[in-house]
Amino acid sequence: MAHPPDVTRPTAHDAHRAAARALEGTHAAAPAGRRPGAAHRPAAGQSWSRVVRGGIDPDHDLRSDLLSREEIERRRRTSRLRHVLPVLHEGLQPFTGSGQHIVMVADAEGRVLWRVGGASGLRRADGHGLAVGVDRREEVVGVNGLGTPLVTRRPVQVASAEHFVRILRSWACTGAVITDPRDGRLLGAVDVSGPLESHHPATLALVESVAKLAEARLWDLHLTSLERLRAVAAPVLARIGGRAVAVDDHGWTAAVTGMPYTRRLALPAALSPGRSRLPALGPCAVEALPGGWLVRPCDGPPAASGTARLVLDLTRPHRWTVTVSGGACSWTHELSPRHAELLYLLARHRTGRSAAALADDLFGDPARTVTARAEMSRVRRRLGAFLEHRPYRFAEGVEVEVLLPDDPLDLFPRSLAPGVLRAREASRRTEGGAERGAGRGGNARCEG
Numbered sequence: 001m002a003h004p005p006d007v008t009r010p011t012a013h014d015a016h017r018a019a020a021r022a023l024e025g026t027h028a029a030a031p032a033g034r035r036p037g038a039a040h041r042p043a044a045g046q047s048w049s050r051v052v053r054g055g056i057d058p059d060h061d062l063r064s065d066l067l068s069r070e071e072i073e074r075r076r077r078t079s080r081l082r083h084v085l086p087v088l089h090e091g092l093q094p095f096t097g098s099g100q101h102i103v104m105v106a107d108a109e110g111r112v113l114w115r116v117g118g119a120s121g122l123r124r125a126d127g128h129g130l131a132v133g134v135d136r137r138e139e140v141v142g143v144n145g146l147g148t149p150l151v152t153r154r155p156v157q158v159a160s161a162e163h164f165v166r167i168l169r170s171w172a173c174t175g176a177v178i179t180d181p182r183d184g185r186l187l188g189a190v191d192v193s194g195p196l197e198s199h200h201p202a203t204l205a206l207v208e209s210v211a212k213l214a215e216a217r218l219w220d221l222h223l224t225s226l227e228r229l230r231a232v233a234a235p236v237l238a239r240i241g242g243r244a245v246a247v248d249d250h251g252w253t254a255a256v257t258g259m260p261y262t263r264r265l266a267l268p269a270a271l272s273p274g275r276s277r278l279p280a281l282g283p284c285a286v287e288a289l290p291g292g293w294l295v296r297p298c299d300g301p302p303a304a305s306g307t308a309r310l311v312l313d314l315t316r317p318h319r320w321t322v323t324v325s326g327g328a329c330s331w332t333h334e335l336s337p338r339h340a341e342l343l344y345l346l347a348r349h350r351t352g353r354s355a356a357a358l359a360d361d362l363f364g365d366p367a368r369t370v371t372a373r374a375e376m377s378r379v380r381r382r383l384g385a386f387l388e389h390r391p392y393r394f395a396e397g398v399e400v401e402v403l404l405p406d407d408p409l410d411l412f413p414r415s416l417a418p419g420v421l422r423a424r425e426a427s428r429r430t431e432g433g434a435e436r437g438a439g440r441g442g443n444a445r446c447e448g
Contacts, residue, residue, distance in 0.1 A: 062129025062141065062167060067111055072133050076113050080180060081105055081188050083221055084214035085114060088190055091210035101194035102130065106146045108186045110137035121194065128167050130193070139413075141165045145173025145191040151414045153177050153186070155208040159199045172199030176211040181219040182250050184378065185336055190214070222252070229254040229291045236294060248292040265295065266383065269333045279324075279383055308386055309399040312343050317410045324386070338362075339379050341412060345419050347402050352391030361419025 067075070076082055088105060095101040095117075102117030102125050112134050117125070125131070138147035142164020148156045155176040163169050175191035192207055226248060233246030233255045243258040251265040266279045271293060276286050283298040311323040320340035323332040335343070345361050346353060353361070355369040355376075362372060380387050388395050405411055408427040412420050 062134050062165070063131070065135055066131060067133035069133075072111075072113060075107055075111065079107055079113060079188070080218060081107065081113070081178065081214075084178070084217050087214045087217045088210060089116060091213055092190075092192060092207070095192050095194070098194070098198075100198055101192055104130070104136075104146060104191045104193065105188060106136055106150075106191070107188040108150065110135060110140070110147045110150055110189075112136060112146070113188075124195075125193070128171070136191075141168070144168060145175035145193060146189050149175045149177045149189045150186065152416065153179075155204055155211075157199075157201070157204045160196050170196060172196050174203045174207045176208045178211050178214050181215050182222055182252065183336070184338075225291060226252060226254045229289065232290050233292070233294065236289070240296070242296065244294060244296045246289060246292055246294055254292060259297070267293075279386065309401070310383075310386060310394070311401045311403065312340070312347060313403045314340065314344060314411060315403050315405045317405065317413050322383070324383070337412065337415065338375055341415060341417050341420055342375060342379055343383075344402065344412075344423070346387075346392060346394060347400050348423060350394065350400070352388075352393035354391045358392060362417045364418040 085105070088103065089096065092103045096103050097118065099118030099120050102115060102121045104112045105114040106112045112130070112132055115122070115125070115130075115132050135141070136144055136146040138144065138151050141147060143156075143158055144163060144165075145156060145158050148158065155174070157172075157174045159172040161169050163171065163173075171193050172195070173191055173193040175189050177189045178187045179185060180187050190207065190211055192203060229246060229248055237244055237246065237255055237257040240257060245256045245259065245262070245265065246254045247265050247267070248254060249267075249271075251267040253261065253263055253265065256262070262280065265281070268276065268278075271286060273286055273288050276284055278284050278295070281295070281297045285296045285298065287294040287296075309325050311325075313321045313323065320335045320337070321332050322335055322343060341362065342358070345358065349357075355372050356366040358376070359368040359372040360366040362368075362375070376387075376389070376392055380389075386395050386398050387393070394400055404427070408424050411424050411427060415421065415424075
């Protein structure tokens with residue numbers, strides 16, 4: 001009786017190895033200036049396109065430029081991520097208990113501040129330079145599970161030769177960002193890394209879910225702090241005649257009397273006791289409270305926005321500010337990447353942009369008007385007196401000055417917004433035109 005031929009079914013391990021070989025075949029393309037092959041997933045392929053221009057060394061030693069122990073401890077003490085470590089550890093315990101995986105938490109600059117895992121996983125990580133204090137920014141080590149989510153603000157899974165740096169190609173990494181739910185500011189990212197054969201697509205959804213749980217925990221802490229401030233402010237407000245509001249350091253309202261309730265007030269970055277001018281209230285008297293501020297609007301209407309001058313400073317590649325001056329007050333606010341992009345786009349189009357046009361500028365999709373309006377709403381919390389809508393634009397009479405970097409490629413270098421990419425390319429091609437700043441700190445008044 002004939003026996004069927006002996007057939008060996010491919011295992012998951014074989015499939016991972018086959019995928020790795022296919023990916024290795026694409027590696028020669030990108031450093032030579034050609035597009036990576038189709039074996040790369042879109043997120044990795046887009047990252048490669050960004051990092052090739054930066055001249056990253058594929059043989060980069062991760063052990064170089066580690067943070068000192070003192071600097072690591074300083075960053076840990078000041079990071080809000082310290083409050084969510086129990087949530088991350090509990091949610092990702094199946095990985096930390098496996099022995100093969102490690103979980104890393106990095107700050108917004110891509111520096112690993114915490115690391116946990118089984119003994120074998122940690123030994124393997126040490127051998128590859130994945131230590132606490134290592135720099136995992138995309139512009140330093142290329143596509144990876146910590147640095148790339150910090151650029152794209154989306155969860156990312158990177159396996160094998162999708163990594164740009166060779167020492168990482170035996171790893172499968174999955175990461176997601178953690179943002180501050182109070183203002184959307186980027187706090188850092190969490191990553192699960194393990195051997196290639198442990199790679200599984202479902203890990204992406206789990207890591208993203210745990211990151212969202214961490215953000216929910218931060219929001220709970222925020223509400224608790226507002227309750228404490230409300231308890232302190234209530235007897236103070238009860239004795240005050242006239243208008244007053246108690247807000248925390250980020251402008252969130254804890255209690256109010258004599259005026260309509262506003263969920264959040266826009267505060268200057270360096271608020272101090274005394275006289276100040278707030279975008280929504282005009283001249284105010286400010287007093288310190290435990291955990292916040294007591295703000296009392298002065299008599300009379302807010303100053304007209306036309307008396308203001310705004311300076312949008314984009315000269316530093318990863319830190320952008322807007323400075324508002326006018327009357328007796330001047331204040332500077334540090335901007336998130338998205339809000340800096342929005343103000344830059346509005347400065348380029350002084351006649352205004354519709355929600356659909358902004359959605360196309362930011363996302364390449366004019367249908368995403370809800371997201372564009374939400375972002376503009378956040379910007380107007382800080383600069384409401386100086387911005388108009390329908391269409392979105394700077395208020396009539398407001399003088400706007402934009403400071404641009406020397407090199408056009410340093411204008412929002414991590415940005416994926418189509419409107420910014422178009423502006424960067426136009427600026428690169430313009431020699432001595434109005435789009436380009438006259439050297440570092442140079443300025444341009446952007447017109448529509």
